[in-house]
Each structure stands twice: as structure tokens, then as C-alpha cells.
Amino acid sequence: MLATPGSLPPTGMEDRWAFEVKQDGQRVMVYLPGDGSTILRSRSGADITTAYPELTGLGSVLGRPAVLDGEIVALDREGRSDFERLQSRMGLTSAAKVAHMAKLVPAHLVLFDAVHLDSRSLTGLPYTERRTLLEDLGLDGEHWSTPAAVVGHGEQALEMTRTAGLEGLVAKRLTSVYEPGVRSRSWIKIRHVRTVDVVVGGWVPGRGRLTGLPGALLVGETHEGGLRYVGSVGTGWSTTERTTLAELLRVAAIDDCPFDTMPHVAGARWVLPRLVGEVRYTSRTRAGLLRQPSWHRLRPDLAPDDFV
Template identity: 70%
Template sequence: MSLPLIPPMLATSGALPPTAQDARWAYETKQDGQRVVAYLAGDGSVVLRARSGEVATVAYPELLPLGRALGPTPAVLDGEVLALDEQGRADFQLLQSRMGLVQSPGRAARRAAEVPVHLVLFDVMHLGGRPLVSLPYTRRRILLEELDLNGPHWSTPAALVGHGEQALLATRENGLEGLVCKRLDSVYEPGVRSRAWIKIRNMLSEDVVVGGWLPGKGRLTGLPGAVLVGQRTRGRLRYVGGVGTGWSESERERLAALLRTAESDVCPFDPVPPVTGAHWVLPRLVGEVRYSTRTRAGLLRQPSWLRLRPDLAPEDSAANLPDELT
């Protein structure tokens, strides 16, 4: 049958609901993967659409049997495609080697053997010819769990009602990306970033040395659009990424003045990073940044600036980096 196109509902960044309202919310683990909506037509086929609307089915051939999981019952399901590391945690860098293969079925099949993916399902928006988006989360969740969608490459993880503080602590203790809080009475809002769903990302922080910057554009012309940062390891300053967010306007202007006084013709990073248009500075400014995780090469993912650390010397920014960077 013909199924309606349903763009995924999006969560808003925020904090845990107030303790007094805790029992009105469900808590699901936030996974670091690719959001997809799965369309099961009831004829054995499945179509996976990314958040952009692009069809991503070819990239994940191991998920094709999902099309037969409900027999003749058509359904539209919401979920996240993950690639898992040796500890069973989602690794976005691993997944990136799969995401770009939407036009290459042969390469996708070969990569599937090397880096298999797993689809976690957390909502159902259409089932058996019936739209479910107007039903509350609790009812949709019951219908989803009744489908018993647990297979070799897909599963339906449990949601926890109440106990938000304990759920968030568990994600931190297990090195997971974070938590998604979903109001029990919330309807499914296609394509809407809603306050009925709140995402909380567990972030780490470390001290870094500023070794360069990239010019800003538009209203940031003349100011740093991003700073290039590194950390000391084995006597060398190794590049760990660019940070372009986290400043107020006055903080960015102050940073620009500090960078101008530290200008240098010599790149302080070893090796020199492949960054076009960089302005190098003497590596004497230390800052604290927040980030979600590191890539396998040691680069910071989703970094944002927290503050300058004038109380620290550049030598204090030592870090335990992966072997690729030491």
C-alpha cells in the first residue's frame, strides 16, 4: 500500500524535567547514529529515509529483512541506525563509513560485512493503514512493543517511565551519548522540534592550547570564526580540532585582541593540520572546551568554548591521545 511520508519529530535541547513532573515523562537512551524513518509497505520491502528525506536503504543491506518482519502489515517506524564499537557503544565515526554508500550497493554490501549496523526503533507513526501521530506517546509505545521488533540487526529498547535522574546517571556511567525525555501525553509532531521531547547530551571538558584561528564571515568579519586547538603529548602540540561556538560577542572580541598579539608565521602544531586559511599564533593561550566524544584519530567532536584559563600554562594541557596521534 502507499504509505504517507512522515518527517521525524525532533527533540529540543534542555534539562531534566522538574522532579515533581518526573512521573509524567519517559526516558530513552540518546544514541549517536543516523536518524531514519522506516517504511514497511507490507509486501516484504522496506525503505529507509534519512532526516533529510534522502533514501538511505542501499547503504544498509543488512536491514532489508526488516521489510518482512511484520508480514502483510504496513507500518512507518522511527529509529536510529547505529554502528557499535567493541564495547557495544554507538560509534559515529564507524557509521560514517556506511552513510555515504547510498549509490553503491556493491560497496555497501562489502562494508556491511566489515562494519554491520543495528537499527534501534523507538516509535510507530502509522500501522495497518491507520495513522497514529495523534495518539499519545504511551499508546504509541504500547503498539510498538506489541510488534516485538527484535531481530539480528534491529531491536526495540525499553523506555523507562520516571526516574530521570537515575537514567541520566546511568548513561554517564556507561559512556553513552545522553538521554531523551519524552512527555507521556505527547503526540507525534512530524518535522517539528518540540518541547515535548527534550534531549540531554552528556558532555566532557578538557583544557586545550590555542595554536591558530580561522577568520569569521559576515557579521564576524575581522573576528575569529573558529580557533584551532591542540593538546600536548610526548613533547609535541597535537592538533585536536577547531572550535567555533561558545562565545558571547564581547568574549569573541576579547579573544580576537589576544590572538592579534600572539600572531606567528610558524604553525605550532606537529604535524601541521590540513586546514585552509589558518592564521597561526604562539601557543600560549589556554582554554577549556566542552565536547561530546573523540574520533578515533583523537579529534574533538561537537566542541564548544567554555572559558579562557589564564591560571594554566600551555604545558598543563597534556592529554592521553590515541596511538594515531602520539
């Protein structure tokens, strides 16, 4: 069951929803046959059990058949899920490499739903009943946990996640059943969206219907004496806006890369770093690159020197 992007439910209806912290990790279905074994499957259905050996003890801890829904995360020093850290664990096939990385970046399994227990399917039960059954399993340990869900108080919960530097919330309707494979309006994910003013230093031509138009902009942030590359932005424009940008980029073309360090982007073209825009993004990598950036608007009222 997948969540639909959206916003908080209306204030007068908040008591009909539970709110859980949105985790930034790898979605997983946990199959526990009841014989002490554990099978982990990704959203695609791929068996990823061998990539996370520290999680396989869950089957022996529970000791009964179950199918649980959750997220595999890697926690930072403040206990927040950090997708960039988790990426070092994803897709590993060498047993030696897996064992080594498990010591450096231990995985943690966050459980948030139960869809099968013993010989009974739970998908037709309302969220509140499934949640109670999950919590009654008492699955809290070094490598797995069942974080609390809060009923009502959505605005306060959202502000708490913002203050704590978390990604956001998932709101779940208390009466909702579990809909396998469905992106449902009964689960709403609310992300904190940040904005930043950036300077355009280059672009990559589009393909297909975008031939002759920018497919992505290469953007940076100014600092004393230079322009630091912070990422590639490829969404957020209408066709009219792309056409306007294409003309602005054409007249600003230069031969040399304006960034402090040339980004490794195939087909990049460079422009004078004069065009300023506002970009939305969810978070940054440790290297300072924008995650999930989207173009918001041009800022003709700003020059690059305005925010050095």
C-alpha cells in the first residue's frame, strides 16, 4: 500500500487520522514463516534478505507466522533516517562486503503495519486494529522498532518533524483497510519542502519533445570568490517557461565552466552565472547537493551578488 502526496487533513477532521514520522529509507515487506527465518522483499518483489543480515533475527524473536510492512533505514548520529547512508548498503551481493558494511552502517527496520498474522489476513481490518496487533507483538530491539503513531494533533506533529530535521509525516485514516499495491488517498505523505535561491551555471539539452529546449539546469550557490555546484534541476517548468529559459540561456552562452569544480554531467553547456532562480528541494546530501530539486520560479529581482 502506497501513500499519496498531499497536505494535512482539515483541522476539524484530524481526529480521524493517525500521524507517523515519514522515514527516508527502503520500503520492505517482511515475511516471517514462523520457523525462525526471515525474508525481506523490496517494493519490486526482489529478495534483499542477504543485504541486511542484522535484520534476519526478527523471525526467531517473533516465533510466529506474520507478514509485516516497514522501512529499512540507516540512522545518523541524531537517530534520524539518512538515505545517503543507507545507499552504501543497497544492492550489495558480496557476503564479505555486506558483513563489512553492516558493521560500518548498521541497518534498522522500522515497522508500521501488519498485513498477516498466524493464519489470518489482516488486510480487511481497519488501521486502528492492525496497528494494535502490530504494537502487541512488542517488536522493539537493537535492529528493529515500532515507533509510536499519534492520533490527531497533525499540525503539532508536522512542526515537531520540521524542528527535528525529519522528512515529514504520513497521515493514515483510522478506518482505512490495507490496499496492497494501491497508491491510496487513505495514506497521505506530507513532506517538508525547502527553497533556495540558486544561480544557473549551465544546462543540458532535452531530447524528444524537448529537443531545442533545456532538459535540465545546472545550478550553484555563490560564495566569496566562486560558484559551488549544488545539483541538476530537471522538473518544474511549463513548455512556455522552458522556451523562455532557452532564449535566456542562448544569449548567455560561454565556453568555460563557471563552477568551482566542473560537474561530471554529459552534454553540459555553460552560461554566464547571471540567471537567478528559486528551487524547491527536500534535503541535501552530505556533499551539499540538493535532493529531489524542482524549479519554482525565476528571480529577476535578484542578482548573484545579492546572496554571497
